Amino acid sequence: MPEFDVVELGPTDHPEPGAEAPDFTRPLVSDEFWEDRTLSELVGETDGTTVLVFTPMTGSFVAKYVWDELADRDWDERADRVVGITASTPYGVKRFLEDNDYPFRFFTDPGNDVAESYGIAHDLDGMTGVSEPRVAFFALDADRTVEGAWVATDWPDFPDYDDLESELGLA
Structure with missing residues (x-):
């Protein structure tokens, strides 16, 4: 088991x-x-809910853990749409999908600008100018109105998936 410190990430200014x-x-x-x-095109393709899932770079154990959990829970079948967003490049995401056979699609945001606009970016310790998104879930309707949200407060931090599914209407 790798050893790491739990880091408190501080407050966010995410969409509620x-x-x-x-x-x-x-x-x-x-x-x-x-x-x-x-994003507006994507959410407009369904009358239902789109779940936007932010995870760190696809090579991280945090991203792997989150996406394994969502695949194991069949979120691709239970939600109208689940889409990821990560600070990885398209090439990194393509490899991640090939290596794991996930049924999801991912927006790539190597500059982490989207996480910044959602108020959920955090700087990586010891890497000046490098940031990534916190783990975060946003349930959006076809007009991009936030119906539910969960944002990590620590690194690493994961939701109680049963509670999250209830809050996002997937239970």
């Missing part, structure tokens, strides 16, 4: 339920290809 989630355009990567897409 009832607020409109910030829109963005980034490459959306699947197991087959990627293309620039806007």
